Amino acid sequence: MTQPRGDRGSSPAGVDVNEDDTQYMAGGMTLEELDEHYPNRPRNHSDTLPFHVLFETLFNPLNEHKKSSGPRIPRTKLGPHGPSKLSPHEQRRHIIERFISRWRNDVGDDIFPALRLILPDKDRDRGVYGLKENAIGKLLVKLMKIDRNSEDGYNLLHWKLPGQTTASRMAGDFAGRCFEVLSKRPMRTEVGDMSVREVNDHLDKLAASAGEKENLRIFEEFYQRMNAEELMWLIRIILKQMKVGATEKTFLHLWHPDAEALFNVSSSLRRVCWELYDPNHRLEQESAGVTLMQCFQPQLAQFQMPASFQKMVEYLRPTEEDPEYWIEEKLDGERMQLHMVEDDNTPGGKRFAFWSRKAKDYTYLYGNGFEDERGAVTRYLKDAFASGVRNLILDGEMITWDPETDKIMPFGTLKTAALAEQNNPYNNKGPRPVYRVFDILYLNDQPLTRYTLRDRHRALEKAVVGVRRRIEVHGHEVATSPDAIEPLLRKVVAEASEGLVLKNPRSMYRLNSRNDDWLKVKPEYMDEFGESLDCVVIGGYYGSGKRGGTLSSFLCGLRASENHIHAGANPEKCFSFFKVGGGLTADDYAEIRHRTDGRWKEWNPKKPPVEYIELANGTAEKPDLWIRPKDSIVIEAKAASVGPSDQFALGITLRFPRFRRLRSDKRWDQGLSVQEFQDLRRRVEEAVKDKKMNVERRKRRPTKRAKKELVIAGTDGKPVQFAGEKTNMFEGLEFCVLSESLKPFRKTKAELETLIKEIGGRISQRAVPSSGMILVADKRVVKVASLIKGGGADIIRPLWIKDCLAQHDDSALLPYEERHLFYATDEMREMARQHTDMYGDSYARVIDVDELRAIMNGMPKNEESDFDADEFLKQLEERGHGLPPLRSTLFRRCVVHVRAPNVDDLNALRLQHYISFGGGRLASGLKDESITHIVLLGDEDERQDGAITVRKELKGRRKLPNLVTGRWVEDTWKEKRLLGEEKYIQP
Structure with missing residues (x-):
């Protein structure tokens, strides 16, 4: 017996009416808060499906239709799918639709319990587990009482390595390796009885766990009630590494047509599932826009494309009327959105919220109000906004600024700087977080996403006054030519910046989209260090996923210089310099394997090969394997610049290194030495100065203002207005x-x-x-x-x-x-x-x-027509009517071979065009016995030699063609009539 859809006040026999509420309360909400925020939330009429149904009917079938190949996991109870003519994409959609239909029929309208397991990386309601592969591996070793040094113990704790036996095919796939170990010693072989609800309950406890002992107890419960395959999928959920072959956009759209739109503006799976459980109930248009104090999914810049600067500018769709595009510096920080609303209950009258790109709430760090004592940013924002600004949503980047050097620091220093600012406010010497704003999406109750970037930026400049080195409007250069990109890219590379972002000022803001309106330009385009960085490979790192079990990146070093050798260093010694993994093809990997096979040694941190390889101290880059320099190879790498780093032996490394080619022509001792690199670096820096990398800041061209597009609060206090209609052609439509x-x-x-x-x-x-x-x-x-x-x-x-x-x-x-x-x-x-x-x-x-x-x-040609153009023209001539002086018929009865001493003779090409357009037929050689004319080109001697050669070749032919000069063709074309050959004959 199932409960009617319209009646959610009671429950069928045997089902606890509050079981869902209990689960969600465990996730962080009280019952009162649930009722307040979601009074009309759906209630399931039955308990959730067993957990094994998820992978039997959804995960495994979806994996079957993935285009990419990977490790094969044994499947259980996949069910008969049979032959299908549907495309792989359509088959995946069909699998998801069947699962959703089953959930609605067997459980009810609340799919949130399942969807948070299907899309664990999108669930913002559950806390973090604090568990990565190594921690889970240690828990499983303890749980199953495996010797750490045994084959299985080793394989779990060294999951990236190829393994000792069958585990080699699971290298790099931690969950797959867990499956192989668990399947040898399962508590049960058949699927377990845990429901989706119970799995969520235990995962909530795992997220709230106080330490390893409690983690072990929770994993023991899973271990006793799940088989190996269930545990494999559970581990993937905990690691948030599902990769089932379908994106969240597909799942959300198939649940409800407006689900993706609501998720983009709320970042909340819970809200999507509870507000859009009825497919026939559509989302109101005003609910599909950005909302104050609700995290949204921001627009992202398109990945760098292998295209020229010219091509990249074309992607931004400039027009003759509006050829502009914008160039911004790409900041090395964390994408952050700031929301501000009026709130009488907050000291200072304004309440703030901060969210990262991944929807993580950072308000605790940057502050919720002007008077927040723990606010590393908001306490400085009292004078940051124009008068009349009541509320807004800003999009920007949180960076770390060092007042001592007056430069942006690397992203990894951001949280440390924010915590230091909290503990030591108004410290003008230490690094601090600074919010760089590049977009505004909401202003004084008005969403701005439908306006162009140009209009939004005007609003931003008027709404945000800024506070120096606390909150600033991020600047941009206005350009109309691709030539503007390279000087600016040189400038940001010289300043150790991330790169550039090109933006289309005519574009709207597109939530959760990565499109051609914003394009990244990374320093890989720069060639300063790309010519002679030939370095010795001294270490290797195992990859994960498709590259699991094989070396996917390499540690490269600089050879010891003469001064090192004189100081007692081994002449074969190398200093770690950079790690490279990008740019290698399958052929490159195969060639490297072939040349280094049998020479790699496992890295032992307790006994490092200091005689041959020197690393940095502390948290240095340590390879999985190492190779003696004289047994190794030399590779050529390309990089944007050199920067400081405590990860490598010399305290410097390459920024954005990229593999170019294997230098099989060089021995290890011909690789770059420390001294040679220092000399090269000095030459490059001098060359860069010669090219004037510090280009003058270009003046911004005044932009044409059309009608009054935006009225910004703080000028006359009116809300933003639409630009107005240009015509009324579509009025009423x-x-x-x-x-x-x-x-x-x-x-x-x-x-x-x-x-x-x-x-x-x-x-x-x-x-x-x-x-x-x-x-x-x-x-x-x-x-x-x-x-x-x-x-x-x-x-x-x-x-x-x-x-x-x-x-x-x-x-x-x-x-x-x-x-x-x-x-x-x-x-x-x-x-x-x-x-x-x-x-x-x-x-x-x-x-x-x-x-x-x-x-x-x-237009189709009438193939059945018996009309003969040549015959028609011939009859006209016979009847004496004559032909009009049309150039298109001048050579219609001629078959002509043009002979020039030079095959690239432009004059020959021009004459051939005359003949073809005049209806003549061109012969490529002399074998065609229908040739009527041979046109000889060149000076007098060349024509004479050509005539002698032609006559020899045609000796014995009953009728010789006319040998004429090129003047015959030109004069015929000029006179618009076929001229006699007598005065053009080549003797």
């Missing part, structure tokens, strides 16, 4: 934009929506087919695929909007043509066909040359 627009009208989804509003249209985020709403899409994204599957939807390409604007008529809308339809019903397609002729030429629209050419190329 409602649009739902489902995807970005592709070439030749490339625009982001947000840009399309803004354009539609400027033309008078209204925007809806909810697609309603057959309602008069115009659905716009250019890609088969999930929402589009869902509408197509449902049938009855007409989806229009954004190209229709472009064509409407191109007509220069503000009142007339173009009818749809077939080229405007992305997907349509039969009725719509038939209607669209009536608006063009049989070849696609529009009746209502002026077309350009490119489209006309495409239409003409698409």
Whole structure:
């Protein structure tokens, strides 16, 4: 018996009505808080599914359809999937949909207990476990009473190493290695009886555990009630390393169409599951935007692409009217969002909250108000905002600033600096956290994500006054040419910075998106140190995942110089210098293995090979294996710059090192020495100075202001206003934009929506087919695929909007043509066909040359016609009508071979074009017996030699072609009639 969906006040027999509440209360909320925040939360009518159902029906089937190959884990009870014609992506979606359907039917509408196990890295409600691979390995060794030095004990505690027997295939996959060890000594072979709810209860206890003894007790409970495969998946959940072949976006969308949008603005799985449990209840548009005091998923910069600076600028979509793009310094800090609201209960009247990119709450560190004694940042912000600013949301980077050197310190010093600021406030000498703001998303009750970056930055500059070295607006350079990138990149590299970020000032803010509107430029583009860094490999590190069990990165060193040898050092000794793993291909790894096989030795920290290798003291980089320099190889590396480091022997290392190639032509003693590198570094620094790395700061071009786009609080106190409509072409029409627009009208989804509003249209985020709403899409994204599957939807390409604007008529809308339809019903397609002729030429629209050419190329040729053009022209001549002076028929009865002394002769190419356009046929050689003319080029001697050669080759042919000079072709073309050959014959 199941409880009716509408009645959640009672429960079926045998099910505790408060069991979910008890679980969530253990997660950190009281019952009163649950009722206050989620009064309408769903209640499951039955207990949760057994934990083993998760991996039997979800994790394992999803892994079966992963494109990437990996270690094969024995599967249990996968169920019959049978042959399918669905793509791997569609099969994965089908697996998830079946699981969701089962949960709704067998358990109820609250899927949060399952989803927090499926997506453990997205669950912000459970505390951290404080357990990594090594700690879990030690717990399992104690739990199973395994000798640490036994084969299995060794394999668990050295999980990155290949292992002694079968474990080698699980190297780098800690959970997989645990499976192999656990399967030898299981407490049970069949799946256990723990439910999803019970697993969550125990994980809550594990997150709240006081130490190793309590951790061991909790793991013992898991061990007794789970088999090896269950424990393997449990360990992956604890480590938050699921990798089941489907992203959180797929899971969220299949649970509810608006789930991803709500997660992007709240970062809360709990809220998504409890507010969007009914697929028929859609999220209100105002609820899909950023909200004060709720963490959101920020926009991210696209990873660096292997493209030229020119290509990267093209990705930012500059136009002739607006060619600008922005260049910002990429900061070495932690991405941080700041929320501020008015609050009478907070001393100072303003309450603050800070969240990192991963949604970790840092308010405890940086402060919740002006008077917060533990606030490392907020206590300095009283004068940071313009008058009239009541609330806002800022996006930026928290960095560490060193007043002594007046420079940004590395990211790893941030938390230490913040704690020091808490304990010793107003210390003007020590490092301190500084908040660099580069975006504003909310101001005085108004979301700004739909405005362009340019408009948002104007708002930011007026809303945030700043406090020097506490909170500052991050600057940018305005550029219009790719040439501006390299000087700035040289400058930031010289200052040991992270790199640059290129931004499109016309772009909207896109939550939880990594797209071409923001592009990273890392220093790998710089070539200063890329030419001669040939270093000796002295150590190796095992990889994880796909590279598990093999060496995936290498420790490289500099050879001892003469002064070291004179001081008593071994001539073979090397000093650790940098670690490199990027840039190697599968062939590179294979070649390195081939050249070093059998020469590697395990690193023994108690007895390091100090005779051959010198590392730094303390927390130095220590390899898993080492190799004697004379048995090793030399590799060439590329780097951006050299920086200080306590991880390597010389106190310096390469920044952003990258493997270039294996120097098989060099012996180990031809690798770079310490002295040679110091000489090279000095030369490079001098060269950099010659190139004027410290470029002058460019003046910002004044930007054209259109209509009054934004009114910022603090000037006249009014809220931000929309720019206004440019035309009324779309007045009365409602649009739902489902995807970005592709070439030749490339625009982001947000840009399309803004354009539609400027033309008078209204925007809806909810697609309603057959309602008069115009659905716009250019890609088969999930929402589009869902509408197509449902049938009855007409989806229009954004190209229709472009064509409407191109007509220069503000009142007339173009009818749809077939080229405007992305997907349509039969009725719509038939209607669209009536608006063009049989070849696609529009009746209502002026077309350009490119489209006309495409239409003409698409016209079918009438293969069955018996019309013969040559015969027709011949009959005209015979009847005495003559032909008009058309150059296209000048050489129609000629077969011509052009002979030039130089194959690259441009004059020969020009004459060949004349002949081809004039209807003649070109012969590539002399074997064609239909040749009528041979055109000889060059000076008089070259033509004479050519004539002699041709006559020899054609000796014996019954009828010789006319041997003429190039002047015959040129004069014929000029006179527009075929001239006689007599005066052009080559003697």
